[in-house]
Structures are given as C-alpha cells and as structure tokens.
Amino acid sequence: MALGxxxxxxxxxxxxxxxxxxxxxTLLVVRDxxxxxxxxxxFLGHLGIPRAVLATRLQALTEAGVLxxxxxxxxxxxxxxxxxxxxxxxxxxxxxxxxxxxxxxxGTLPMRTxxxxxxxxxxxxxxxxxxxxxxxxPPEDVEMRPGPGLDPDPEDPVSRALLTPRRLxxxxxxxxx
Amino acid sequence: MALGxxxxxxxxxxxxxxxxxxxxxTLLVVRDxxxxxxxxxxFLGHLGIPRAVLATRLQALTEAGVLxxxxxxxxxxxxxxxxxxxxxxxxxxxxxxxxxxxxxxxGTLPMRTxxxxxxxxxxxxxxxxxxxxxxxxPPEDVEMRPGPGLDPDPEDPVSRALLTPRRLxxxxxxxxx
DNA sequence: CTCAGTAGGTTCATTCACCGAACCCACTCA
DNA sequence: TGAGTGGGTTCGGTGAATGAACCTACTGAG
Numbered sequence: 001m002a003l004g005x006x007x008x009x010x011x012x013x014x015x016x017x018x019x020x021x022x023x024x025x026t027l028l029v030v031r032d033x034x035x036x037x038x039x040x041x042x043f044l045g046h047l048g049i050p051r052a053v054l055a056t057r058l059q060a061l062t063e064a065g066v067l068x069x070x071x072x073x074x075x076x077x078x079x080x081x082x083x084x085x086x087x088x089x090x091x092x093x094x095x096x097x098x099x100x101x102x103x104x105x106x107g108t109l110p111m112r113t114x115x116x117x118x119x120x121x122x123x124x125x126x127x128x129x130x131x132x133x134x135x136x137x138p139p140e141d142v143e144m145r146p147g148p149g150l151d152p153d154p155e156d157p158v159s160r161a162l163l164t165p166r167r168l169x170x171x172x173x174x175x176x177x
Numbered sequence: 178m179a180l181g182x183x184x185x186x187x188x189x190x191x192x193x194x195x196x197x198x199x200x201x202x203t204l205l206v207v208r209d210x211x212x213x214x215x216x217x218x219x220f221l222g223h224l225g226i227p228r229a230v231l232a233t234r235l236q237a238l239t240e241a242g243v244l245x246x247x248x249x250x251x252x253x254x255x256x257x258x259x260x261x262x263x264x265x266x267x268x269x270x271x272x273x274x275x276x277x278x279x280x281x282x283x284g285t286l287p288m289r290t291x292x293x294x295x296x297x298x299x300x301x302x303x304x305x306x307x308x309x310x311x312x313x314x315p316p317e318d319v320e321m322r323p324g325p326g327l328d329p330d331p332e333d334p335v336s337r338a339l340l341t342p343r344r345l346x347x348x349x350x351x352x353x354x
Numbered sequence: 355c356t357c358a359g360t361a362g363g364t365t366c367a368t369t370c371a372c373c374g375a376a377c378c379c380a381c382t383c384a
Numbered sequence: 385t386g387a388g389t390g391g392g393t394t395c396g397g398t399g400a401a402t403g404a405a406c407c408t409a410c411t412g413a414g
Contacts, residue, residue, distance in 0.1 A: 011326070011328060011331075011336070013274075013275040013276070013278035013279040013285055013289075014204070014275040014278060016278040017274050018204060018205070018274075020278075022204070025372095027191070027195060028189075028191070028192060040391050040392075050372070051392070051393085052372085052373085052393075053373080055391085065281075076381040076389090078391080089277055092273040092277075092303055093270060093273040093274045096270040097195075098191040099190070100266055100270055101189075101193040101194030104242075104263040105196075105197060108193050111188055111189050124313070125304075126269055126304050127303060128303055135305055135312070149188070151188060154188075159188070202401095217363080218361060221362095227402050227404095228363070229363090229365085232363060232364080253362095254362095255362080
C-alpha cells in the first residue's frame with residue numbers, strides 16, 4: 001500500500017497490516033489461496049488480474065511470509081504458492097469481510113457459504129461455530145459450499161471447480177475437472 | 178477499488194466488500210471513526226492524508242452507507258461523519274486485521290489493547306470476551322487502551338487525545354484536550 | 355470595520371501504480 | 385520440427401494519489 005515513507009499511520013497495527021495486504025488485488029489472491037488455488041495460471045484465470053501485477057503480488061506476499069513458494073516438480077521446474085501459518089491466520093479477517101459484504105452491500109446474494117465441516121453449521125462473523133461453541137474453527141475444518149449468487153456455468157476452470165463443495169486449503173487441480 | 182468494469186471477481190462477497198472499503202486510506206478512515214474521530218480536520222491531521230483524497234473517501238463512504246454526514250452546527254455550517262450501523266458492522270474485520278498485524282508482522286509492538294469495558298478482559302482473537310464468554314462484543318462496549326508501541330508525545334491533537342483510555346465510538350473533542 | 359483565523363473544501367501539476375498486450379524462455383509432446 | 389504450456393518480463397498509455405496552493409463562509413478580536 002505504501003502510505004508514503006514517513007507516515008504517522010505506522011503507529012497502528014491495522015496500518016501495518018494494510019501495508020502488507022492492503023494493495024489492490026492482494027486480498028483476493030489470499031482468498032484464492034484459501035480456496036485451494038496454488039498456481040500462477042490458476043490465479044491469473046480466476047482473478048482476471050494483469051500478469052505483471054500478479055507476479056508483483058505473489059512476490060510481495062512471499063517476501064512478507066504470507067505465502068511460500070514451493071517447487072512441486074523439477075522438470076520442467078514448476079512452483080506453487082501456498083499459505084503459510086501467517087497467511088492462514090488471515091482467515092478470520094477474510095471471513096468477517098465476506099460476511100460484511102454479503103450483509104451490507106445491497107444486491108449481494110450469498111455467493112458461498114462456509115460451514116463447520118464436522119457439524120454442518122454455518123460460521124459466524126468471527127469464524128466461530130455457533131453450534132459447537134468452537135470459537136476459532138481453523139480453515140482446514142471449514143467446508144465451502146456454492147450459494148445462489150454464483151454463475152452456474154462460468155468460463156474459467158477454477159470457477160467451475162469451485163462449484164462443488166470443498167474444504168478450504170485443499171489443493172485444486174484445475175486439470176482434472 | 179474499481180477492479181475493472183467487467184471483473185469476474187464480482188462473484189464474491191469479499192470482492193464486493195473490497196470495492197467499498199478496499200481503496201487506499203479507506204479502512205484507516207473507518208478505523209479512525211471507531212476511535213471517535215468525526216471531523217474533517219481531525220481525520221486530516223491524524224491520518225496525514227491528502228485533503229483531496231480525504232474528501233473523496235468521505236464522500237464515497239457516505240454514499241456507500243458506511244458513514245453518515247450530520248450537521249452539528251448551523252452557523253457556520255459544520256458537518257461531522259459518524260458510523261452507520263453498516264459501518265459499525267465492520268468492527269470484526271478491523272479487530273481481526275489489527276490482531277493479525279500485531280501478531281504476524283515482525284517488529285510490531287502492541288499499539289493499543291481492546292478490552293471488554295464491563296469486565297476489563299482483553300478481547301480474544303475473534304472479538305470475543307474470554308471472561309464472560311460473550312462472542313460478539315459490540316464496539317460500544319469496547320474500551321481502547323494505549324499500548325507500549327505508541328509514541329508517548331505525538332504531534333497532532335487527535336493522537337494525544339487517543340493516549341487516554343476511551344470507549345470506541347465516543348466522540349473525540351480534539352479542542353478540549 | 356478590518357483583519358487574522360478556522361472548517362471544509364477544490365484545483366492543479368507531477369508522480370506513480372495499474373492496465374493490457376506483446377514478447378520471452380525452458381521444457382514437453384506429437 | 386513445430387506447436388503447446390507454465391511462468392514469467394517488458395513496454396507504452398491511462399488513471400489515481402500526492403502535496404501545495406487557492407477558495408469560501410463564517411467568527412472573534414481590536
């Protein structure tokens with residue numbers, strides 16, 4: 001975000017956080033990582049982001065320790081980007097932001113619902129499970145289900161893969177859909 | 178944020194939310210509103226934001242229904258900007274974002290702590306009160322206290338006023354400090 | 355009555371980030 | 385040999401952010 005160099009806003013954890021994840025597209029890249037997207041081309045197709053911007057964002061997020069670049073194949077060399085623990089800790093933020101968008105922006109149908117996989121209850125604003133009383137349901141235990149606001153027949157393969165219920169963070173193989 | 182006009186990202190509550198509060202400075206304006214800042218000049222001095230950008234952001238947030246413009250004096254005409262219910266609903270997002278910044282960005286000392294005013298317990302990672310078991314403590318019931326990371330003798334009057342413990346959303350009279 | 359001060363802006367030139375398209379390279383498969 | 389794919393980089397054009405200057409009501413002091 002680069003709020004200038006000298007900024008007084010630095011005196012605040014929120015401002016510090018926004019320096020890392022506040023730039024355009026950045027939080028959407030992180031969101032996709034929760035959805036299981038890991039490869040450059042999948043981010044590219046799903047987000048519709050300019051290639052140069054995506055490369056910059058992936059590099060910045062990797063340097064900030066939110067994502068980690070991991071080689072998953074040697075020949076030809078191919079890398080994937082996965083969330084670190086620090087990145088996974090952004091789940092409550094994304095959850096509350098998405099819920100706010102759903103509830104407070106007019107004309108927004110529920111796109112996806114997020115339920116506690118063990119009991120099937122929809123998560124609350126802080127990512128808690130109202131049924132179990134489990135306060136911090138980790139993203140690994142969250143199942144994402146498509147909602148009525150989604151296009152039933154999207155263009156890109158990633159969106160198609162996301163039409164079926166799936167656990168967060170589970171890698172998405174866009175090839176075999 | 179304006180993710181293009183045609184963006185596929187529209188299929189997502191998070192992207193919709195970011196359209197409203199994802200631009201540079203916007204979330205910091207909202208944060209200041211939670212801290213009790215209401216007037217143009219107070220935002221200006223506390224954030225160090227360019228005047229033109231602040232005017233644009235206040236107008237956009239007002240149109241989006243996050244803030245409401247309210248005349249508090251007729252002669253000379255003076256307006257203040259206060260959070261609407263929709264704006265107050267951003268509290269979980271800000272809370273989780275600030276906590277992430279504190280815990281996951283190196284070199285970030287706790288700037289402020291947020292405690293449940295009724296019992297004095299610091300809020301947990303999900304905005305809950307660990308002592309009372311109250312899951313969604315509303316911002317009105319949250320007391321903000323200065324932490325060790327803050328400059329003890331800041332320049333601007335708003336930062337000085339924020340050095341004393343105070344309830345969130347309580348208006349800040351920067352004059353009588 | 356005049357003058358300085360204040361709240362809340364608008365205008366302007368410059369800089370910087372985003373954008374889309376084109377290009378590049380290493381590797382694989384037919 | 386040639387097309388295809390993954391993962392980028394480079395480049396010119398556009399739009400937004402920046403800081404400084406300017407503007408308009410209005411008030412209060414002398």
